[in-house]
Amino acid sequence: MFFAVLFTFLFAWTSSVLGITVTTATASYTINTESSYGMTVVISRSTCDVTSMKFMGTEYQYSGTYSQIASGLGSATVSYTTSGNYVIIKCVANNDAFDLTHYMVFEDASNAIYMGTYTASEPTVGELRYIYRLTGLTDAYPYGDVSDITGGTAIEGSDVYLVDGETRSKFYSSERFIDDAVYCATNSGASVHACFIRPNNQATEKSSGGPFFRDINLNEVGSYQSLTYYMNSNHAQTEAYRQGFHGPYVFQFTRTGVPKASDFDVSFFDNLGLTGYVGASGRGYVKGTASGVSSSFPIVVHWYNANYQSWVYASSSGSFTSPALVAGTYTMKLYQDEFLAATSTVTVQSGATVTANIAATNTILTSSHTTIFKMGDYDGQPTGFLNAANQLRMHPSDSRMSSWSPGTIASTAASSFPMAIFKSVNNGQVISFSLSSAISSTATLRMATTLAFAGGRPQAIVNGYTCSAPAAPTAIDSRGVTRGAYRGLGEVYDCSIPSGNLKSGTNTVTINIISGSSGDEFLSPNVIFDAIELFY
Structure with a gap:
């Protein structure tokens, strides 16, 4: 009896941050956000893998392969700290494949995991993505079974399949980044959704490929459903990868339908002291009017440099205000939907709003x-x-x-x-x-x-x-x-x-x-x- 009590004392202990309970064991941290529906997440202290994820008492984590960056970091130094209402899991990987720091932030009484990934260099696997591998959630939002390859026969490579006379692929779940705010794995009755959310443009400002880039969102393979957040890849890639802080991006369980990106306020990230994160004080805005393109098409304005990118839809009259941009000089592009209409440059200053109009100069549109x-x-x-x-x-x-x-x-x-x-x-x-x-x-x-x-x-x-x-x-x-x-x-x-x-x-x-x-x-x-x- 003495040794059992001593073992528990030495190798497992529990602490609380407001409503959140963190139980520390030799191999893992268990985070219970104490939400009304009950969300408990277990994270390996040696790999940063999510090894268990329960919502409303049901286990949704696939046991055969865990949830992780790519196919796993291999090894990582995992720790946690607290800040106000939040518990911050920090995973540092510095090995032959990865040089990054991954964060998972848990909020008091919430069913969400706020995430961010700082990269010092591109992983040797050639792409950067976080994958939740979920059981019991075999349907998908918004495009249904286009990426369900269960029982299929491969017809091209190892990623395009024929299933009951229809072709399916994980690639067919994609959406343009400018429109890809929320996507989910869900159960057959749609009573539970597990979703990735891009709460604002910071979620994709370190991505590569621009506003119209697409990447894999979901893939049902029979034993589990992959819910994937791509930060970069070589899938029809048109520009160099960006390094630094990718995010915040959010994973959430819900039993009230598909969440809205606008419901998530991530301004609290400004106060967490995360590596590479640039808060509001280091950002400014661009406003102006876009002209010379047809109002019959969406009007898109795009800003980018070697380190950041962002975009916005202009109004039908052409007026626009950019998202909060990290201070610096940007190439500014105007599109008639996805057709390039003009290119200019603009310099953004912290705490300021600069006016920069842009007019179509592409002779295909103006001649x-x-x-x-x-x-x-x-x-x-x-x-x-x-x-x-x-x-x-x-x-x-x-x-x-x-x-x-x-x-x-x-x-x-x-x-x-x-x-x-x-x-x-x-x-x-x-x-x-x-x-x-x-x-x-x-x-x-x-x-x-x-x-x-x-x-x-x-x-x-x-x-x-x-x-x-x-x-x-x-x-x-x-x-x-x-x-x-x-x-x-x-x-x-x-x-x-x-x-x-x-x-x-x-x-x-x-x-x-x-x-x-x-x-x-x-x-x-x-x-x-x-x-x-x-x-x-």
Whole structure:
């Protein structure tokens, strides 16, 4: 009896911070937030893994693989401190794979874990993400079973599957960062949600890829559901990674439906003394008016430098105020939806608001000309083209897709022209148009694209005239259309059509994808189209 009491005294003890109870054992910390629904979390003191997570008395942590950064830090120095109403778990990993500090902050009587991850360098695994692996939560919000691969057969790599005649992939759960405020794993009756929340723009200011970047949110694999918060990855990556403090981002259990990002106030992080965190005193604002873009599209303003990035939707009249930006000089970009309209610079000062208007300068949007036909809009997306409505959530081979080779398409029927042309699938797509009289002046065929794969680029034949072969685009080291991606570097290809080539009556444009490489069907060189326009 004496030794049992002595063991408990030496190796497990309990302390309280207001309502929060922390029990310390040799191998773990157990945090009970004493919320009305009951949330208890157990964290390994040697690895920082979450090894148990109970809500309303039910265990939701998968026992086979724990919740952690990537596939685990391997080893970490784990400690806890208190600050006001909060308990702060601090995990420091400095090994061959990681040089980072991860924080989990627990609030009195809350069902949430506020998180932040400071990186001194990029993990050697090549991406930065936090994964909760949850049992009993087999449904997903907002896109349902598009990422449920349970019982499926792999059809591309190890991440695209065929399940009951439908293609599924973890990539199909993605959403643009500018719109991706809340996503959840939930149970079949939707009585419990486990959600990741981006409470404000600080959550993504250290991400890479801009406001329209996408990454994996959810993946049901049968034994558990992955709820993933990506800070960076090489998934159609278009810029260098940023290091520093990623967050705050929030995990929450709820039994009252999907939470709202606006319900979370993370200003208390200013007072926690976390490594790399920049509070309100080190930030300022930019306000102004965006002009020269169509109010028929969302208007987006984007600020970035090597260390930070942020963005905001402008109003329909173009007025905007930035999120709180860390002081410094930023490149400032204006988009017509996702189509780049202008670029400038602005310097932000702590505690101040600077006025900086921005107007479209991209000649594609500002120049006047006579359009013969235009398919699609200059919005940086394949919206309106054939299969674009499905591409984000299914593989091109999915039976629910329309044929990628629809035959000759009238220039007035953009919705029948495929959003992508693949060298080994549907090369040589034809657009037909009629003219009441020949065009005597030089014309321009413009092919605006959003993403290229394997060096693919379009070369057109207009009636009997063959456009010059364009140079290969800058390579992006990732698959694209097959895993729901469509955004890359947005190359635009112009071909000058000599006078006399556009005739009275029926005319045709044939588009071929050229590349020195070859590939298998949908992994052959390809491009995704934003808009195709012929004008003079």
